[in-house]
Amino acid sequence: MDLKDLYRDIIVDHNRHPRNFREITDADRRADGFNPLCGDKLTVYVKLDGERISDVSFNGSGCAISVASASLLTESVKGRSIAEAEELFAQMHRLLTLDDAAVDIPALGKLGALSGVRAFPARVKCASLCWHTLDAALHSHDQASTE
Amino acid sequence: MNAVTARLETAEAFDVAAIRRDFPVLARTVHGYPLSYLDNAASSQRPRAVIDAMSSYYENSHANVHRGVHTLSQEATDLFEGAREKVRRFINARSSKEIVFVRGTTEAINLVAQSYGRPRFGPGDEILVSWLEHHANIVPWQMLCEQTGATLKVAPITRTGEVDFAAFTALLSPRTKLVALAHVSNALGTVIPVHRFIGAARAQGVPVLLDGAQAVPHLKVDVQALDCDFYAFSGHKMCGPTGIGVLYGREELLGAMPPWQGGGDMILAVSFGKTVYNGLPWKFEAGTPDIAGAIGLGAAIDYLETLGMERVAAVEHELLLYANQQLAAVPGLRFVGTAPDKAAVVSFTIDRVHPHDLGTILDQEGVAIRTGHHCAMPVMEFFGLPATARASFAFYNTHAEVDRLVDALRTAQEMLG
Numbered sequence: 263m264d265l266k267d268l269y270r271d272i273i274v275d276h277n278r279h280p281r282n283f284r285e286i287t288d289a290d291r292r293a294d295g296f297n298p299l300c301g302d303k304l305t306v307y308v309k310l311d312g313e314r315i316s317d318v319s320f321n322g323s324g325c326a327i328s329v330a331s332a333s334l335l336t337e338s339v340k341g342r343s344i345a346e347a348e349e350l351f352a353q354m355h356r357l358l359t360l361d362d363a364a365v366d367i368p369a370l371g372k373l374g375a376l377s378g379v380r381a382f383p384a385r386v387k388c389a390s391l392c393w394h395t396l397d398a399a400l401h402s403h404d405q406a407s408t409e
Numbered sequence: 410m411n412a413v414t415a416r417l418e419t420a421e422a423f424d425v426a427a428i429r430r431d432f433p434v435l436a437r438t439v440h441g442y443p444l445s446y447l448d449n450a451a452s453s454q455r456p457r458a459v460i461d462a463m464s465s466y467y468e469n470s471h472a473n474v475h476r477g478v479h480t481l482s483q484e485a486t487d488l489f490e491g492a493r494e495k496v497r498r499f500i501n502a503r504s505s506k507e508i509v510f511v512r513g514t515t516e517a518i519n520l521v522a523q524s525y526g527r528p529r530f531g532p533g534d535e536i537l538v539s540w541l542e543h544h545a546n547i548v549p550w551q552m553l554c555e556q557t558g559a560t561l562k563v564a565p566i567t568r569t570g571e572v573d574f575a576a577f578t579a580l581l582s583p584r585t586k587l588v589a590l591a592h593v594s595n596a597l598g599t600v601i602p603v604h605r606f607i608g609a610a611r612a613q614g615v616p617v618l619l620d621g622a623q624a625v626p627h628l629k630v631d632v633q634a635l636d637c638d639f640y641a642f643s644g645h646k647m648c649g650p651t652g653i654g655v656l657y658g659r660e661e662l663l664g665a666m667p668p669w670q671g672g673g674d675m676i677l678a679v680s681f682g683k684t685v686y687n688g689l690p691w692k693f694e695a696g697t698p699d700i701a702g703a704i705g706l707g708a709a710i711d712y713l714e715t716l717g718m719e720r721v722a723a724v725e726h727e728l729l730l731y732a733n734q735q736l737a738a739v740p741g742l743r744f745v746g747t748a749p750d751k752a753a754v755v756s757f758t759i760d761r762v763h764p765h766d767l768g769t770i771l772d773q774e775g776v777a778i779r780t781g782h783h784c785a786m787p788v789m790e791f792f793g794l795p796a797t798a799r800a801s802f803a804f805y806n807t808h809a810e811v812d813r814l815v816d817a818l819r820t821a822q823e824m825l826g
Binding site: 265268269274277278299300301302303323324325326327329382384385388 | 761762763764765766769770773780781782786789795796824825
């Protein structure tokens, strides 16, 4: 285990400069996510155009892994259909809990940078919180928790 | 133990290298670095003497207590009740009837809530706690309030992390039925000047429970001098085993309280017509107790008494001063909780580096600290923080470990800051 494998440059960059870090005031869907273990809290906002995610953003506070993961999430699902976003969630779950062979890493693009989290089991929830929260938003629940 | 005694009598200074050899785990490495264990407020480590006492009990003397006439049962009972007497002496209770073995501080507080509070409290009654409390000294009272209609009142804290005494006394009223206060804050390390608070409460006839989980391992605690009514603490934070803790209660209060749980050992006679409960303290110890845990706790007390609690407190205070000085030089570090009287607990944040990331990065250099809300979410809310990093020291920690903490913090800043 090497810290550089967890805190890859792209993760450090997205933590320092999170993308789509804002509220969408006229969001069609939103949900709050909370990790009771470490106190990470974030809100995901979704703007829909039919079945397509036309805009997605987040705000809140959290560790570098949770902020970078949420930032990468917004870049990855914007413009995709709800079904495609759900499939990405399933892929991310496999990436974070199984091994690289279980996932089509090139298809994940920048999200593949989170594969190093797997070696730090205590941090998997940090990376998955935003995905659970997006899932809750898309299914019109207003809260997600990693517990 | 005799070797330890001899060593301390002949050595002027506290021989920390020798003390560390008493703790087997301190010899291990983590990620290739020597373990630097700075998470003692969550749970301390065990000296060999505690591990040996428990092993010896299981290897030689295990049987159920208070039951058989056979030799092993008698030995187990003697060891178990001997541990109770060690606890009594350690906190200077009047009688071993006042020492109830429980699973830990949490269970002790729940016992008082359900056995003392539930039959007595009702709508209009108030329970007074402080904003500093650990969840274990909040949630049992919230549950009791739901059950009885009583109200939970919260004494505020100051920006330095001290309980506001004037506000506390203003909240004391004829409606107050119980005060429940931390002796030492787990999240911030504040030592609460409990004599003042107990004095104010008792002047109005209000009983006081102290959550001593963080105090007993680090200070000399004398329940008669404190003049509190209940005192709760855990074995595992004072070099003893997990799963064992103590509720001290004033004998007249415990005697008037109904049993909390029913079962074996807490009765004198059972029939379907009438069951007669056992006397103190066994009335509150239904079922087979954690015999090995109690014996281990007794061994931990022997160990701490050999070191001397005054010396433990002095050594830890010196570590706190050194840590404060070294950490103050880290750019962007902010202390959370700056009361003048503190146990060796340092809670802090670092600009642009989240505590959770600090925890991971420090662990990679073998430095174990706690990060998060420390089971004191209201304290975090008060300071407007989601979490802090917390280094908490024991007498076996060293200046070199403080230096390694500081070095690891700089690594984290370089990586993420």
